[in-house]
Amino acid sequence: MRFAEDIFHRGEELEVLLRHGVSLANKRLRIGTTSHMSRNFIEEFIGPAMYDSEASIALISDNQAKLLSDLTRHQLDVVLTNAHIEVSDNQVWQIHLLSRQPVTIVCPPALAAASLKQHPWVLPSRKHGIRGEFDAFCLRQGFQPTIKAEVDDMAMLRLMARDSQAFGLLPRVVVRDELANGVLVEREALSGVDERFYAVTVERVFQPELLDVLLSRYH
Numbered sequence: 001m002r003f004a005e006d007i008f009h010r011g012e013e014l015e016v017l018l019r020h021g022v023s024l025a026n027k028r029l030r031i032g033t034t035s036h037m038s039r040n041f042i043e044e045f046i047g048p049a050m051y052d053s054e055a056s057i058a059l060i061s062d063n064q065a066k067l068l069s070d071l072t073r074h075q076l077d078v079v080l081t082n083a084h085i086e087v088s089d090n091q092v093w094q095i096h097l098l099s100r101q102p103v104t105i106v107c108p109p110a111l112a113a114a115s116l117k118q119h120p121w122v123l124p125s126r127k128h129g130i131r132g133e134f135d136a137f138c139l140r141q142g143f144q145p146t147i148k149a150e151v152d153d154m155a156m157l158r159l160m161a162r163d164s165q166a167f168g169l170l171p172r173v174v175v176r177d178e179l180a181n182g183v184l185v186e187r188e189a190l191s192g193v194d195e196r197f198y199a200v201t202v203e204r205v206f207q208p209e210l211l212d213v214l215l216s217r218y219h
Contacts, residue, residue, distance in 0.1 A: 027208075030057075031079075034079075035152070038082070040176050045098070071202055077201070079201075081197075085200065094203065095198055095199075099197045101196075103172070104188065105168070106161055111167065112187070119146070120147065121145045123169050124152075124154070154174050155174075161184060173195075
């Protein structure tokens with residue numbers, strides 16, 4: 001079965017190369033991103049490609065199961081995700097840990113000295129692993145947060161943290177620009193808690209050169 005699956009995947013890779021050509025495939029990159037990935041991190045990942053005049057990038061956002069399926073069928077070159085990936089003995093994915101980003105409590109400057117217990121919160125939904133870490137933090141601090149909003153999408157959570165008079169919980173990279181320009185301030189980093197960003201690939205005979213360049217920066 002493993003030999004048969006390998007032949008099948010090689011055939012799909014060959015079909016892609018015949019359709020687009022090896023030289024074009026080296027400079028053409030199809031990147032799948034989960035909908036709740038940090039847009040700042042995606043921009044950082046593809047940064048070098050944006051300065052390459054020969055490079056061409058397609059960004060496709062979807063749920064993780066669909067993206068991994070497309071990756072297996074060589075419809076994508078890499079998938080970026082911050083969600084846990086279940087592994088199995090017959091998996092074909094290669095999982096690269098790109099970054100660990102600190103998770104922090106942020107707020108508008110007006111709340112910089114306010115009590116964490118007396119103001120509302122905008123939080124990631126329970127689909128995010130960091131939400132469980134925050135619940136443990138609240139338990140240790142002895143308070144039950146007043147939740148104004150729970151959000152799946154990190155880009156939307158960033159906007160709500162920026163525009164509402166509430167505390168927010170986000171990976172620092174998500175609110176990098178807001179912290180730099182003073183729209184938000186950092187109240188407290190959650191000790192030992194981080195958001196992990198992964199790149200998922202599959203073994204290929206012809207790995208796109210551009211993908212190797214992007215991944216090499218994180219090794």
